[in-house]
Amino acid sequence: MRIKKEFYRKGTIEIAKDLLGKYLVTIIDGKKTVGKIMETEAYLHDDPASHSFKGKTKRNEPMFMEAGKCYVYFIYGMYECFNVVTNKENIGEAVLIRVLKPVEGIDFMIERRGKEKDLCNGPGKLTISMGISRGLNGVDLSESDEIFIEDRGKFKGNIIESKRIGISKGANLDLRFSITD
DNA sequence: CGACCGATTGACT
DNA sequence: GTCAATCGGTCGG
Numbered sequence: 001m002r003i004k005k006e007f008y009r010k011g012t013i014e015i016a017k018d019l020l021g022k023y024l025v026t027i028i029d030g031k032k033t034v035g036k037i038m039e040t041e042a043y044l045h046d047d048p049a050s051h052s053f054k055g056k057t058k059r060n061e062p063m064f065m066e067a068g069k070c071y072v073y074f075i076y077g078m079y080e081c082f083n084v085v086t087n088k089e090n091i092g093e094a095v096l097i098r099v100l101k102p103v104e105g106i107d108f109m110i111e112r113r114g115k116e117k118d119l120c121n122g123p124g125k126l127t128i129s130m131g132i133s134r135g136l137n138g139v140d141l142s143e144s145d146e147i148f149i150e151d152r153g154k155f156k157g158n159i160i161e162s163k164r165i166g167i168s169k170g171a172n173l174d175l176r177f178s179i180t181d
Numbered sequence: 182c183g184a185c186c187g188a189t190t191g192a193c194t
Numbered sequence: 195g196t197c198a199a200t201c202g203g204t205c206g207g
Contacts, residue, residue: 123188186201187202
């Protein structure tokens with residue numbers, strides 16, 4: 001069932017861990033796709049690597065909205081990355097979804113990606129496969145019919161903590177969380 | 182206004 | 195392993 005608003009009212013790191021094993025669902029253009037969340041990364045307000053570090057701007061404004069909203073940003077001129085906004089309004093924190101395991105609508109993912117491999121194993125890839133774009137910025141995950149997260153229960157396993165990758169600024173804190181299948 | 186650069190990816194050595 | 199692609203946000207003049 002769909003995760004309720006209360007889920008997002010916890011600490012950012014706790015949410016980053018709790019999102020593992022949950023299912024991200026999008027219904028864009030009537031095409032339903034579902035992916036199991038396999039890897040996340042936490043971005044905190046006092047973190048030099050976070051977009052929110054230097055305060056609110058036009059770009060990162062969704063990060064400062066209430067918990068449970070979407071933050072989608074455009075990066076490197078060609079990719080978009082999907083985040084779940086956390087913490088209270090006016091505190092810019094979020095959890096980046098890095099890796100999904102395709103579960104439903106795989107044909108739609110292949111159609112959007114134009115290839116059959118590597119559909120969701122990276123933050124820029126999963127947004128393409130799931131049909132996520134900047135138009136979803138500020139959308140509430142507990143209310144939208146286009147994008148939401150489901151808890152299908154049953155996940156049990158070890159959470160692996162590791163250093164974040166692909167960033168130049170900031171300490172290599174253990175803010176990256178993943179599970180195996 | 183111009184210059185720089187990024188929470189990435191894919192192609193290539 | 196290396197590196198170019200590509201463009202909106204941000205910052206300095």
